[in-house]
Amino acid sequence: MRRHSIREWRWTLLSFAIALAATAGLYQTRGWIWLGVPPLGAERVPFSDAAAQLTAADVCANGHGQRLARVCFVPSLESPTHSQTYEPWITFQRLGLTGAKYIPISVAMIVFFYLAFCLAFRPASGGEAALLLLFLFSAAVQLAVERANFDLLTSAMLCLAARLLNDRRRGWAIAGCLALGVDTSLKIYTGLSSICAWIARRDLRASFAVLAVLVTVAAVAVVGLDSVLVLGHGAPEGQTRFSTGAHWLWRQRGFAWMAGAASCALVAGLVAWRALRGNAPLDSVFARHPQRSALFKIAFLTAVPLFLLKDSYDYRFVLWLPCLALPIALLRDPLLAPAWRRFCVTLLSLSAIVFCAELLCVLLDRVAQHTVATWPDRLIEGAIMLKQFSVWVVAALLSALFALSIADRRDRFASTAPRS
Numbered sequence: 001m002r003r004h005s006i007r008e009w010r011w012t013l014l015s016f017a018i019a020l021a022a023t024a025g026l027y028q029t030r031g032w033i034w035l036g037v038p039p040l041g042a043e044r045v046p047f048s049d050a051a052a053q054l055t056a057a058d059v060c061a062n063g064h065g066q067r068l069a070r071v072c073f074v075p076s077l078e079s080p081t082h083s084q085t086y087e088p089w090i091t092f093q094r095l096g097l098t099g100a101k102y103i104p105i106s107v108a109m110i111v112f113f114y115l116a117f118c119l120a121f122r123p124a125s126g127g128e129a130a131l132l133l134l135f136l137f138s139a140a141v142q143l144a145v146e147r148a149n150f151d152l153l154t155s156a157m158l159c160l161a162a163r164l165l166n167d168r169r170r171g172w173a174i175a176g177c178l179a180l181g182v183d184t185s186l187k188i189y190t191g192l193s194s195i196c197a198w199i200a201r202r203d204l205r206a207s208f209a210v211l212a213v214l215v216t217v218a219a220v221a222v223v224g225l226d227s228v229l230v231l232g233h234g235a236p237e238g239q240t241r242f243s244t245g246a247h248w249l250w251r252q253r254g255f256a257w258m259a260g261a262a263s264c265a266l267v268a269g270l271v272a273w274r275a276l277r278g279n280a281p282l283d284s285v286f287a288r289h290p291q292r293s294a295l296f297k298i299a300f301l302t303a304v305p306l307f308l309l310k311d312s313y314d315y316r317f318v319l320w321l322p323c324l325a326l327p328i329a330l331l332r333d334p335l336l337a338p339a340w341r342r343f344c345v346t347l348l349s350l351s352a353i354v355f356c357a358e359l360l361c362v363l364l365d366r367v368a369q370h371t372v373a374t375w376p377d378r379l380i381e382g383a384i385m386l387k388q389f390s391v392w393v394v395a396a397l398l399s400a401l402f403a404l405s406i407a408d409r410r411d412r413f414a415s416t417a418p419r420s
Helices: 006-029 031-035 048-061 089-094 099-121 126-136 139-147 151-165 170-186 188-195 206-223 225-234 248-253 255-277 290-309 314-319 321-331 338-368 375-407 409-413
Strands: 066-068 071-074 083-085
Touching: 006 031, 006 099, 006 126, 006 139, 031 139, 048 071, 048 083, 048 089, 048 099, 048 139, 071 225, 083 089, 099 126, 099 151, 099 290, 099 321, 126 139, 126 321, 126 338, 139 151, 139 314, 139 338, 151 170, 151 188, 151 290, 151 314, 151 321, 170 188, 170 206, 188 206, 188 290, 206 225, 248 255, 248 375, 255 338, 255 375, 290 314, 290 321, 290 375, 314 321, 314 338, 321 338, 321 375, 338 375
Parallel strands: none
Antiparallel strands: 066 071, 071 083
């Protein structure tokens, strides 16, 4: 394996240091509101999601809460705002990961998240480092950081698994498969990427596919199949404008808007597929970037199906973030065809709109509070719809890229492709 010099790592290390320092400043000043994150209420503290999940296990361990299957809801499933806990989180509570320790647990998770993404993106220039930090400090991602939502851990585990799966040594690849299994037991919606872990490998073997299936089955068994069904009904659905999902637009704006967004996505996906398929460079774009291709595949299988099946708050865009490492790497490739370059720029631009849209809405909210005019409200509505349509198109573009990665046989059996 080729060793990397400090010079090659300088932008990665600088990005990581800036991310940690900036987050420390946001914590001390409660400055997340200036990034478009919803303001903290008097009853809320930073890292509130981590506190709620860990405290829920404490409450259930004391015999309180409503139990359905092996899931415990606090105070109950019927409560509009409830917390929930299940295995293996309940076992973690017995081992000492209690609500009283939510701050150090949250800090460790955030540090792991930043480290995983800086290593996955590994910016090669100041421009790439700035782009990475733009996404890391977008309203959507910082909503997850401010709450210390455990989707940060899920997303970081995807980065770790992709790195291991891409290793040519069989033992490390098996470890990557097991990492996805652990991720599935923590957040069951990563199960599809876990059961399809074999697609991230370039040397497809039946034994590895069987292992991926067995690991996923084991992860589901840890949670409990009956608990999985309960969790599907008990997971909170996004109800505010800080939400996205295939059903959200239908419920909040009606069938016409839903049909319009789906139609735009379908057209965008088909156009992208046709343009990219007819303009692929001589050397496979996926084989030239094997590690980021593996990360893209497993992250796609987590993020986009979840978007289609469940409405969720914008913090779940941290699950989309790993997909963007591939187009960023492609743009630095001098052999990239113009059609691919336009595709990558479009994908990253629309993703930036989706990730940062709430900052514009929050700024317009402040204007609306000081004027009797209706134009700020109309602009807010326009920004919300722009975000909703953009996320549909981003999902379609990612789907086209995923389909091309599966259809590209050269990616699967590349043996001498350089690592990226």
